[in-house]
Amino acid sequence: MKESNVVDVDIETTTTGLDIPLLNNFVDGAVDYKNRQAIRSISGFWRSAIFIISVEVAERFAYFGVSSNLITYLTGPLGQSTATAAENVNVWLGTASLLPLVGGFIADGFLGRFRTIIMASLLYILALGMLALTTLIPSKCETLGGATSCSPHFQVIMFFMSLYLVAFAQGCHKPCVLAFGADQFDASDPHECTAKSSFFNWWYFGMCIGPMVGIFVLSYIQEYLSWGLGFGIPCAVMGLALVIFLLGTMTYRFPKKTEDKSxxxxxxxxxxxxxxxxxxxxxxxxxxxxxxxxxxxxxxxxxxxxxxxxxxxxxxxxxxxxxxxxxxxxxKSVLRLIPIWASCLAYSTVSSQQTTLFTKQGATMDRSIGPNFEIPAATLQSFIGLSIVILIPIYDTILVPLMRSVTKKPFGITMLQRIGTGIFISIVLMVVSALVESKRLKTATEYGLIDDPGAVIPMKIWWLLPQYVLVGAADVFAIVGMQEFFYDQVPSELRSIGLALYLSVSGVGNFLSSFLISTVVKITARDGEDGWISDNMNQGHVDYFYYLLAGISAVAFVIYLYAANSYVYNQRRACDVAK
Structure with a gap:
């Protein structure tokens, strides 16, 4: 036997304790940072995924530190109406969720995922720095007849330029980081393939740690200390995220370039x-x-x-x-994704309410904790992350093994069954939200507060907690399911695009939400009367709007069931027995 010739060695084993032949220690189709064939025992897997998940925690902290309380900044320092601010937030969120299609195209077609992540991180840091600086520019608002209006000027222009630069940066960053993280697991190896499915669960777990901390901490800083500091901290965090990502370079696996057509x-x-x-x-x-x-x-x-x-x-x-x-x-495999993608749009339309109307509801309610402390309305969004942080380990360690014993499938339920469960929970979410809003309006009427838009309704903000928890529960099933589905069911070279396609579901959903809000306002606000969505939340009927969303979601759910039932999975993974 030649000691130095790997080709002739077919009976030696690695020192990993797994009794795997030495030849199997090389990962097909992957190279290391020096463009050598990747070695399984020293590259990829969880050793690399930890770095990448940590980066996503930081990025989500920064992104939600900006987006979660954005409507408060628009209706406060920038003086926009509730309906206008909600539309602007939805349009921005929608754009931010569609831009990953551009980022995925840049990564898969030109730069590669690793270089795109570095470029996007640098752009992210620049955009967040500009956003913080715009808050230092003096605003020019006028108060006429009790109403505050702000004309377009340099501060507003620079603010929205910076805001959309943030959207573009995260659009390049998010799909590439997730795809690059999943690339660290070899789908041809049964052990790593099973771990890849868990990676999507723990990836989303990490994604929710960042927003949970960011929303809770930064919303307080923004409302009670300084908006400049509230936007500046995410800039520093993104700088730290880039350093963490680069520290893991020597452990990463990179897709091997081929000479075939793209x-x-x-x-x-x-x-x-x-x-x-x-x-x-x-x-x-x-x-x-x-x-x-x-x-x-x-x-x-x-x-x-x-x-x-x-x-x-x-x-x-x-x-x-x-x-x-x-x-x-x-x-054909790409074309089969379209019906699933389209039938998930109603779900994202429902989810977009958490950063707009849910927050405006909370702003009218009793937010006091003790005699001297009042929490910001946006703080409750952190409970979405908290519920996900609690439910992900339960799903991965308890529910999956339990369902596996019943269904005899490697992951308990299929990816499409998981998505469908999340869509169903979203219907329940809208019904619960409508019932709570009806209770809030009834309380306002009983205390004679419907004509006072600034009044604090004697109803604790914790009444909104169930709907935030349901948002988290729906995400555990639908969002994680969509991440895995759109990554797994596209050609390996287009996985950034596949994940961008999943992210675009949220983007289009936000545009649909904006369109629905605008349409509902035009239809219901006639003859000078307040419509369902009013600046004075006590004179509106947001509960009717929630019931409308519940009905739309129910119809979309029926369409989804048909699309999912006729879908044919691509059987590629080594751990697939009965997907």
């Missing part, structure tokens, strides 16, 4: 060739049969119009097709 080109070519051959009269049945016999693919019967990409330009299959069967199946 996934963008392959998938795009399938659609182009299918469109070019759409008038071809020759039947493609024989081609489908060949695909099924050769590759035994379950999904070959779906989206059969793409099978025309298998024909050669002259309309036959004798001279050789431009696209291969693998490439057609790859295109």
């Amino acid at each position: 996934a963008f080109v392959r998938i795009g070519q399938v659609f182009v060739e299918a469109a070019r051959n759409w008038r071809t009269t020759q039947s493609t049945v024989s081609l489908e049969e060949q695909a099924c016999e050769t590759f035994t693919r379950q999904g070959s019967q779906q989206f059969r119009f793409l099978n025309k990409a298998l024909l050669s330009p002259d309309g036959s299959n004798e001279s050789g097709p431009v696209c291969s069967i693998d490439e057609v199946e790859e295109a």
Whole structure:
């Protein structure tokens, strides 16, 4: 046996105690920071994931430190109305959630995930620094007839420029960090594949630690100490996050570059060739049969119009097709995601209320703790993170093993079943929110406070706690499920794009929420009367709006059940037995 020749050594084992052949200690398709083949025992896995999860904790602290109390800054120092501020917040949140599509494209098509994360972090630090500086610029507001109005000026322009720069930076950062973290687990190894599913749970656990601390601490600093300090602390935290990320460089696994056509080109070519051959009269049945016999693919019967990409330009299959069967199946796998994506939009529309109308509800209620302390209304958003922090370990260590024993599936329930459970919880969430709001309005009426927009309703803010806890419970199922689903069900080269697609669900949902609020205001606020959503929350009927969202979510849930039932999973993972 040659001691120095790895190829000839097929019976030696590693020193990891796992009795794995030495050849299996190398990770196929991955290299280390020096572009050498990655070694399983010293790279990737949890040793790398810890660094990346820590970075996400810091990034979410910074992001939610800005977004959670944004409506208070807009209606306070910037003097915007409640409806205008809610629309601006929703548009910004929507844009921030759509920009990951741009970030994912930059990472998967050009820079790679690692370089994109570094670029985005530097941009993030710059944007947060600018945001803090804009709060030091004097504002120019006028009070006429008891109403405060602020005209557009340098401070407002610079504030929104900085705010949207933050959105772009996180749009490049978030999908790449999550995809890069999941890349540290080898899907071809059963042990690492199972750990990857747990990674998504603990990733979201870390994601919620950051917002929970950020919302609780920064909302207090912003309202009672200084908005400049409240925006400046996230800037410093992002600087620390970049340092932590770079410290883990020597442990990371990087996807190995290939000489093949990029996934963008392959998938795009399938659609182009299918469109070019759409008038071809020759039947493609024989081609489908060949695909099924050769590759035994379950999904070959779906989206059969793409099978025309298998024909050669002259309309036959004798001279050789431009696209291969693998490439057609790859295109189909991307197309199958669209119905699932669309049916999840109502869920994100419901979730967007937590940073807008939920906060405005809380601002009208009794927020006192003891005789001398009053919590900011946005503080209750930290209970979303707290409920997730409690529920994630319960789900991963108790519920999954319990469901595994019942369903005989490796992860207890499928990814789509997990998402569906979260959507159902969101319907319950809206009904509970509507009932609590009805109680708040009834209390305001009983005490004669409906005409006083600044009045404190003698009803403790803790009445809102159940709806915040339900938001967290829904996220444990729906959000984590979507993260894993959109990462796992796209070609490996497009995983940043896949996760950006999941993030865009939230973005479009925020735009839909903004559109719904605007439409409801126009329809319900007629003849000078206050509509459902009013600056005076006591004269509005937000409870009706919540019931409307519950109805929309129920319809979307039925559509989702149909889409999920007809979905065909891509079987790629070593730990998949019955996904």
